[in-house]
Amino acid sequence: MTLHGPGKAGIKKSHHDKPVDDPFYIWSGEATGNWAVTLRHKTALFDLRGMAKIRWRTKQAGFRQLRVVLGLADGTWLISDQADGESVDWRRRSSTSRICAGSS
Secondary structure: OEEEOOOHHHOEEEOOOOOOOOOOEEEOOOOOOOOEEEOOOOOOOOOOOOOOOEEEEEOEOOOOOEOOEEEOOOOOEEEOOOOEOEOOOOEEEEEOOOOOOOOO
């Protein structure tokens, strides 16, 4: 797990013993700026060609939004235009959309 952005110092990995199924999660309550978290495999790249899926479980509060951030092998970073916003409980999502680098 790697933290990015000016708000990264306010990011914490958190977990509660109860309820039993409470997942580990990223808590950003003290983040004072934008931030991102990226995950990577230690020895391999992910293959997102074809009908690959990205899945997440999220619970957002306030103005925060969850977006998918991808770092490509060539150093390019992609950020999704779709976002998961505020929710009162945990929800599961997945994306099978084609992932394309836009031109500027």
